[in-house]
Amino acid sequence: MKRIIICVPILILFIQSCQNKDSNQLKSGSIVKSDSVNKEEVNSGINAKEEIELVKSFMKWYIKNVNTLYKFNTIGGGANVAENEEPQNYFVNFSEVEKYIVELKKSGFLTENFLKNEKQIFIEGEKYFKENPENDGPPYGFDYDRFFFTQEAFEEDLPNIDKSKYVVNQKGEFNSEVKFYLPICGITYKYSLKKVNEKWFIDKIESVDTL
Template sequence: MWLGCVAGGSNTGKESPSKVVKKFIAWYAQNLHRLQTINLVGAAPLVPNDTTQYYVVNFAATEQYLQELQQSGYISGTYVENWRNYFARADENFRQNPQYDGPPDFFDYDLVMQSQDFEEDFGSPTRQQVVKEWKKRNKAGVVVLFPYSGLKLSYRLSFTAGKWQIDDIENISNQ
């Protein structure tokens, strides 16, 4: 199994939060298809000797996925921890509400882009537009519009260890 990723470039702390976000988007676009091959959801019986395989979170794969995102240099430990909590909630949901077909709950969209329809926006690095940026001490926010899909994402960043890193990404398209 190949665990490497394409390097994300340097995130030195000299870059603005919007530059960090744009570089992360470029990194993600370059690594998207490989990251999508990581099977975050597996199948297992709920009780021994049951032949029906229900969805479960593949925690080894989620750790691989999060590690690769973090190795980009643009994602913070806070972002990783938030997704670990999300995966735990998803697994608990699968156990309480067994599901064995169709798109798995919690995983029916791209987790980074918070949407299903966005890949056309990756066709050109100039397509994404920073429409808002704020910075206060060691916190910052950047809102990016993806014009083709109409997707609007809000990135929250913090300045830690001498560089800006993404703590959270939220789809605010309907706001």
């Protein structure tokens, strides 16, 4: 009987310790949910389908509208000129940039901060062109797709948008990050999202090393 009396309190303490540990893990938000059907991983134990769908929808919109966006002659100059004409050095055509920004804004997926930073890229590009005049070869800084960070045919990754695994990291009530990998592009992306008036928008897109 003495052995039983000694063991029972120890068992109770062990169970309480495990329960406290589980409770602390729940409070710390370290649980990762995994949806094996949609291949979605959600950090912090939240339902992040809205964030993931935003990212997917934007990529699909971009692939569908990329030819329209490329029609804006945001970069002028270059060696491709008519016969008997002198090639111009590269320069930024800001009137076309404004049209390009307006078209991006129409998507309804991007924050004002994103659009502001996108325009800033052209401002910095113009500064570079003035400091480094050139008219041959691809214009520096504008020789790859701005959203998929590649010169390859990223459109071929369209079927993989729904197949990819999305890892979501909630950064408070109004900020979130979505990471994913596209196999044809061979790039891991991080979308930084911001919630404005109860709706998520894309605030930044960048490439990262790992999920």
